[in-house]
Amino acid sequence: MSGSTQAAATGPRLYDRTAELAAVTRLSARAGAGAGGALFVTGDPGEGRTALLARAAHDFPGSAHRIAAPAHRGAWSGVRALCAALAPHASAGRRALRLARGEDGVTAAVDGLTGGLPVLICLDDLHLWDAHSRAALTTAWREPGPRSGGTAWLVSAARHHRVPEVPEAETVRLGRLSRDGARALLGDLCAVPPPAGLAERLLDAAAGHPGVLAAAVRRLAAGPAHGSVPPSRPLVDGAVLAEVYGGLVDGLPVDSRRLLAVVALAGRGPEGSQALSPGPEVFQAYEVTLGAVLATARETRTSVEPLDGLITDGLLCRRGDTLRFEDPFLGRAALASAPASWYAGNERADASDRTLPAQPAPPPLSVPVARPPAPVDPALVRSEGHRADRLGPPASVRALAPVVRGRSQLVRGLAALGGGPVMEAHEVLLQAAELLGEREPAEASDARFLAMEAAWAGGDVAACLAALGSGTVPRGTEGDFVEGMRAALTVRLDQARSALARVVAGDGGQDDPRLLLRAGSAALVLGDTVAASRIHARALARARAEHRTALVPRALEHLAYAELRAGRYSRAARAAREGLRAAELTGQCNIAAHQHAVLALVASVAGDGPTVTEHAGRALDTALPHGLVQAATLAEWALSRAEFGRGLAAQAAARLAPLVRPGPRGGHFALRMLVVPCFVEAAVASGRRAEARVAAEEYAVWAVQGIDGSAPAQLARCRALLARGEEPAYWFGEAVRRHDSCGNDFERARTLLAYGTWLRRRRRPGDARGPLSDALVTFERAAADGWAEHARSELRATGGTTGGVTDPAALGRLTPQQQRIARLVAGGATNREVADRLTLSPRTVDHHLRSVFARLGIRSRVELPAVVGLWDARREPDTGVPARHARA
CATH class of the missing domain: 3.40.50.300 (P-loop containing nucleotide triphosphate hydrolases)
Known part of the structure; x- marks a missing residue:
């Protein structure tokens, strides 16, 4: 241009x-x-x-x-x-x-x-x-x-x-020109007015598109005389469309360009000419079924992975099971770019079916559980491992009234959502919603929201949208939630904000915990973690007050995730541990898997490698067979952070790379952007700068959306890691400044650690000591032992002191668990005896003991009795209790 x-x-x-x-x-x-x-x-x-x-x-x-x-x-x-x-x-x-x-x-x-x-x-x-x-x-x-x-x-x-x-x-x-406007443009384009018949054909063929009309006139001027144009010749052909739309089509990735051509080819219909025929009828936006597109894609060996991206960008429109070009000229231009062999029919292949990928979406949320429906005959809800639904209900159930059958399916869906494959739960819950329909609208609505929660846990955006439906949006808070989530799931965040903000604002008048959970989920989409934690805490209190035992684990799951997103890791761990116990008592192993994943992430912050491995392994044991993509992504993220904390940058980058990749083979669509800063850091450290730069470019676009309060600071840190020369100093300073207003102390400490490390490597040890000391203090306060040891070693490398590592008072800065282990070992207990006493594994005891040695600045267990004795001696005047009676 x-x-x-x-x-x-x-x-x-x-x-x-x-x-x-x-x-x-x-x-x-x-x-x-x-x-x-x-x-x-x-x-x-x-x-x-x-x-x-x-x-x-x-x-x-x-x-x-x-x-x-x-x-x-x-x-x-x-x-x-x-x-x-x-x-x-x-x-x-x-x-x-x-x-x-x-x-x-x-x-x-x-x-x-x-x-x-x-x-x-x-x-x-x-x-x-x-x-x-x-x-x-x-x-x-x-x-x-x-x-x-x-x-x-x-x-x-x-x-x-x-x-x-x-x-x-x-x-x-900008839109198309009126007939009079197009006629005026045609008059200015032609030095000699064309014959009336040809002029009308040009106006019909261009359909008010100024660029197409101008390109068609130029092509005519370079060809035969005006009066000799055959009536059968299309005035707007592939060459004309390539001139106008070529920049757009050629600028798309190859897979996207081929898929656009597939949609256009499938939309030509049985006559095979609709999209190419001349005349005004070609400007009607034609539709094609999704099945026809998939069949044509298989025949032409074309991947359908870019489909959701094309829909999100507005190049294609999807309504239910149909696709359409809102601009048929684009469809014809895409079709003109297709390989000639497609028309000959000699490029058919037995390509396997491909599933549609999920599109980028806002930060994770969950949708509240329904109030238990009216009791039904236990014989109607009996199933084997939640898989009987694949065969449909038995004849005795099909003979019952739709409401009874719907409630039966709702109970089946609830059971599968709590402890079975979540996409099977999604299908069963949609069946329940259809059966309940207008007869029991409240229960039908609950079934749809539960179906959406199942699809969210499974990482399937299309299924989430199917659960929300495409019909008229109901009024009130429920309508606002549906409208806002539809917009959010299709990445129209500006449209989603106003509707979801009304849902959050209306939480004060709600007493039903399921509606409170819905409001808390809306707050997470808006990036308001303070409101999300407050609302989910209220939902938990109401669920307990109403003795809704089955709902308590889900409320704790939501609360743990809200605290995790806010960077309050100790609160997240407390909610997750309580939620894990509640989920195990009620047999909801899917919720237990999510809580294990949250605990793994919290342990990765503390640098507790064995605990990360334990919780992540338990999460994956359930997540993989049940299709819990969200829990699996959180668990893999935790494992990668633990690996990076141990200095295994290449291994961490390799584990994170699939999580930030879009499409069905990547991680959860709602977690991609949250994982990017970790990936950039590991990728840069392991020499994968090109991949890190691509991820950071996408993250820069996402960071301005206001979804994550710490995103601008982490973006600045990513830019610092990718910059050259002296430019990182500016970006590290920007990152620290932005961290000061977002409240996530752990991420701020990680930025300070990276900054101090960069300064030390630039041979500026005096400048490095300040950021490293600040990072060390923050890590110690958060009991992030692995990160603290990293900061301590960097500080020692600058010639600075790590402060108090030989002081017995440092024992007071250990975590309560570490203090108990230190006292037992100082009393002569072996690792096995400590493990039996505290109900831990010997491996976990060993890990904590090594952290104790590092914190106290000692090398072996034989030095512990002296340090503990000196510390107790200092405490005696304050407590008035003999040290030998102090409890471990």
């Missing part, structure tokens, strides 16, 4: 763009008044986004600049192009670039280059800009600051690109 230029001498003529030009006029008026603002323009290829920007730049009374997307999409390339276009000298551009990437950001850089005067900045093709620049620009638009003056931003993007949500910003969508 347009290059980086000043406004042209004459502005382009536009057709049927009255509303769009009015929006530009309003933006210009705000700039002239010193208020500034932003206007987003979206549209399909060839619909005139660049022409509108050129016209706006021409009409603007002050200084106007148009900047195209850089040819190379490297980090910060867009901000570089912006600064170069605004700066009169190269040195000014370099200074502005440093400022734009600093604390004040793009706003300060633009103000410095424009002097605060009214200016219009037209950014073309935002979807082609690099992620770093888009994130910086979004921040500037959302928080312009007091010095933004009269800067107006006119930004164009492809229709399938989600423009950022900016307060008071307008968004206009």
Whole structure:
């Protein structure tokens, strides 16, 4: 599209763009008044986004600049192009670039280059800009600051690109031209008016698309004379569409491009010509069944893995079991790019069936359990390992009323959700919802939400959406939850926020624990971990007060996860241990697996390798056969963190790589972005910088969504790890500054440890001691023994002191478990005897004992009695109790 230029001498003529030009006029008026603002323009290829920007730049009374997307999409390339276009000298551009990437950001850089005067900045093709620049620009638009003056931003993007949500910003969508507008454009395109018949054919074929009409005219001008065009020849053929849509289609990954062509090919129908035939009928958005697409994909050996991404980007529309192109020109362009062998039918293959992948989604949540339904005959709910549902209910059950059958299926589904394969539970619960239907709407609604919870645990976004349904959204809180989750699951977070915020705000009037759990889940989607913990704690209290024994483990599961997301690991461990006991007592092994995974993650924070291995192994023992993708991902994440803490960076990176990969062979769709910072750190340490950079680019886009409060700080840490030269110092400083406002002390300590390590390796030991000492103190407070030992060794390498490791008072900083072990060993007990006494394994005792040695600065157990004795001697005056009577 347009290059980086000043406004042209004459502005382009536009057709049927009255509303769009009015929006530009309003933006210009705000700039002239010193208020500034932003206007987003979206549209399909060839619909005139660049022409509108050129016209706006021409009409603007002050200084106007148009900047195209850089040819190379490297980090910060867009901000570089912006600064170069605004700066009169190269040195000014370099200074502005440093400022734009600093604390004040793009706003300060633009103000410095424009002097605060009214200016219009037209950014073309935002979807082609690099992620770093888009994130910086979004921040500037959302928080312009007091010095933004009269800067107006006119930004164009492809229709399938989600423009950022900016307060008071307008968004206009370019559409097709009216018949009169297209006729006026045709008159300007042709030096000699075409014959009336040919003109009408051109207008019909282009269907109001200005770019297609212009390309068709150019192709005619290069071909035969106007009057000799055969009536059977399509005026808009593959060559015309390739000229207009080629940039979009060719810019897609190969697998995505092939899959678009498969959908178009399957949609041609039995006649085989619908998508290619001339005439106005081709502009009806045709539909194709998902089964036909899968069959065509098998025949052409095409992967269907990119399908959800194409739907999320808006290139395809899915409604139930049908797919459609909202823009048939795109379908025809995709079809024109298909290999010629597809039409000959000689590329058939016996490709195996492929399942559709899950798409990226918001942070993990769970959906509340239903109130137990009315009692039913036990004979109706009996099953063998929750697998009898595959064969359907027996004849005696089918003869009963739908409500009784529905309740029977609901009980079966609850049993499978608590202790069986979760995707089987999903299917049974959907059957229950269908049977209950309008007869028992409350129970039917509970069944659907339980089905969604099962699909969420199984990592299947399509199944989650199927459980929510595609019909009319009910009113009230339930409707808000359905609307918000539909938007969140299809990655329309800006639309999800308002609906889910109403759900969270309404929790105060709820007493039903299942509705409170629903509100807490909505809070997690919004990234409000404080509200999520508070609401889930209330749900737990209500479940206990109502003696709903089966619901208590699920409430504790939700509470443990909310505390984990908030970085309150000791609280998460307490809730998980209690939830584990409750789940085991009620036979809900799936919930127990999730609690084991949470405990494994908490242990990975403490650096307790044996405990991580134990809990992660138990979680995976259930998660793998039952399809619990969420629990399995958490367990693998915990194992990788423990490996990295032991210095096994390559092993940790290899374990994390599948978890951050999209698609069905990766981890849980809702955990991908949460895992990325760990992967980047391990990948950089093991030499996999290219993979780390790709993951960090995607994380940069996600971090600005406001889903995770610590994401901006962890993004800065990722950039520091990937940077070269002296640039890491800036990013480490940015990360620490951002950590100070997000409240996760453990992640802040990890950043300080990485910063101190970098400073030591740059031979700056004096500068390194401060961050390393701060990290050590935080790790010790969190009882993160493995991380503390790492920080201690780095601090020793700088020549600094680790503080008090030979002081007997250090015994008081041990965890209660470590103090008990230290006292028993000091009294002469062996590891086996300590294990029997404290109901631990000898391996766990050995691990804790090594941590005790490291904390106290001693080398063997023979030194323990002296340290314990000195510590007790210091305590005696304070307690008034003889040391020999002190309890371990």
